[in-house]
Amino acid sequence: MTRQAVILAAGKGTRMKSKLHKVLHPVCGKPMVQHVIDNIKKADVTEIVTIVGYGAEDVKAALKEQSLFSMQAEQLGTAHAVQMAAEHLQNKQGTTIVICGDTPLISEETIAGFIAHHETTGAKATILSAKTNTPFGYGRIIRDEHGAVERIVEEKDATIEEKLVNEVSSGTFCFDNALLFELLQQVDNNNAQGEYYLPDVIKLLREKGELVEAYVTEDFSETLGINDRYNLSIAEQTLRLRINKQHMMNGVTIVDPLTTYIDTEVTIGNDTVIEPGVMLKGNTQIGSDVVITSGSTITDSEIGNGVTVKHSVISESKVDDGTTIGPFAQLRPGSILGKEVKVGNFVEVKKARLEDEAKVSHLSYIGDAEIGARTNVGCGAITVNYDGKNKFKTVVGKDAFIGCNSNLVAPVTVGDGSFVAAGSTITDDVPEKSLALGRARQTNKEGYYNK
Template sequence: MIKRFAIVLAAGKGTRMKSDLYKVLHPVCGKPMVQHIVDQLEQCQIDEMVTIVGHGAEKVKGHLGERTQYALQAEQLGTGHAVMQAEQMLKNKQGITMVVCGDTPLLTRETMDALIEHHESTNAKATILTAYTNEPTGYGRVLRDSAGTVEKIVEQKDASEVEKQVKEINTGTYCFDNETLFEALKRVGNNNTQGEYYLPDVIEILQKDGEIVAAYQTEDFHETIGVNDRVALSQAEKWMKKRINEKWMREGVSFIDPEQTYISPDVTIGKDTTLHPGTVLLGETIIGERCQIGPHTEVKNSKIGDETVVKQSVVHSSLVGNWVAIGPFSHLRPETTLADHVRVGNFVELKKMSMGQGSKASHLSYLGDAEIGASVNVGCGSITVNYDGEKKYLTKIEDGAFIGCNSNLIAPVTVGKGSYVAAGSTITDNVPQESLAIARERQSNKEGYVKKK
């Protein structure tokens, strides 16, 4: 089998983005652009991948890790110069090399595979991924002869007025015979308005050498969008969102308003779940079947069980069971675990804690660093006082306990199985099983106080 290589161009700073964040790290649907590309390439059975880094090299490496090799382009002298930085890793290796820009986040594995297959079937030394658009400004134009054969690619800056009328554009994605690519790059010059070494010049060099140069035109221009500024970034976000939402609708998920629903590409959603407007699902979130999510709810890196309702709430890095009700206006912070049939209601904040089956905290409570058993009722205004200014401490509430309204549980403390804490109590000592704890000042009425005052 022919070996497959990939070079990802990710060295540019992205001046037109006007941002301190390097261009390829700008997120689309919650994921950096370059990460979208690497994700898709990994599905194309790539044997070796090299990412060309420059500006923000360490941050790019931090996002991609060991999924790819890296080559540094210390000076940005054009796309041809960028690809040359991978020569040390890939030269003299037989196979096909795909070159992809790190700012084309909408490019799919299916299109990449089709490009490779077309390249192989035509025995070409180079194959260009092209697209047709009525708005070609800013893109390199693909020039063909009368027989339809690709002759060369002309960049927008160097195109004549006639050439600028051409509507078939170069997407910046190519397949090359690997050895031929690096041989031709040595012959690329920088005699152009930018004084740069353009990768598309390889096409004209191969044409003059009598080599086969092919082109594969994708049907979806939007897939090839290159992001150079915030306007293009918003367009990419729009089309990625549309693609993701339509995928899940076809998988049996209901969207009340797809335009107002935002889902990251790594999210998984079960059938017959309904997503209400303002829902945002981020990271590697898993939503079960027959759930109701939203409106105005954010879930990130969390797992939600079947038939669970989450409305007007925030859930981060948490595990939620089946038949759970969350919200409105609840906040589940990281390391929260809710068993089946739990109820978490209005203005309840949870952090690094667990609640057993059937327990509930219906309103206005903070429960942090706590282990709460099954069938526990936590009354309104209750707080686990977990922090002394230096360290966090654990509160334990055992099965069947009842915590009265406005109770403060000063950790470390345990409320035993089946016990009661009277409303308004501040608990500093452990409560034995099946006991009633009362820790509050007895009421004292000063009759006539106001009149005397």
């Protein structure tokens, strides 16, 4: 049996008050509609159709080949939106899940269980529902005296008695695909909104005597649809705590999950300790036995085992085992640090490679450079890589010593085992095992104070 999906993403989302399309707003580092796609793909859905309207080109550009697209030029309701997918799905057999693009909290486990329930019961439609003590704004699931689903009543069309029902529709459905597109043509707009409601297909199925089921999710928070910035913050918080819990169950110590921000694609090894106020973003990989202290932000980077990161910022970089970074260091894109490297306080590294056991302990800038194994770069040393127009490279060999407050004016090479005297400005290559001095002679003017 084939499985298809229709994602509803045509609305303008005016309550977001944003130039960015609602479904493209990120939640834990990923557009909310991408969460939806990733979760339904894990349920063996083979074909996805996204209904676009407002901001269609932006949505298409974000999803690319992950989905087919159908245009809903005029937003006339959810049934009308699904009908737009007929060009792709009209003649398909099997199960079609209809889900909103602004529901990133519906987990892959819930989706898998939901579809499995629909298919094993033989229902022609199944509603993903949840129970809540605050059902205002949701469509109510109306059941008969035997507990069978009869229909869904929208908030604005519900009677006082119906509004007391605490089982609500999430707006996510499974349908027999062939029946869905047959009955969509029979839906009318005789309601308070003057729209074509997808839940009316449920009523039509019941009138035909077909089986309609409801699959109740245990976690009401999964049903949250994001309509404004407040909803967005609640979704971010909910998903973040879910992510943090999963890492903790896998052996990671997160001292304060409420103040730790970890994106969905981040991986972390066991026995790593993460202090409050840490942000791990993008496609970041953290090894085992790592310590990341408060205030650190790591983005799209690979961190090896046994690394310590103290109050530092790392972006698009790679750090090997046993290295120490910070406090207050910055690794900019293209930084590669070997094993047992030390990058100390107020050091900035950019597009540079530091080989095993190299040390840049404090107050230095290392940009567009290669620093050899076991080389020590003294306090305040700088690779002068930019002439105002072009960038140039500095190469320092292994076992070298760069004295404090030195300027290495690129392009320049310092050979293995060489010394650069403190305060030197080096403009020419330094041979191996040499001492380079590039500073003015000291002159003392005795008695100058008295003058």
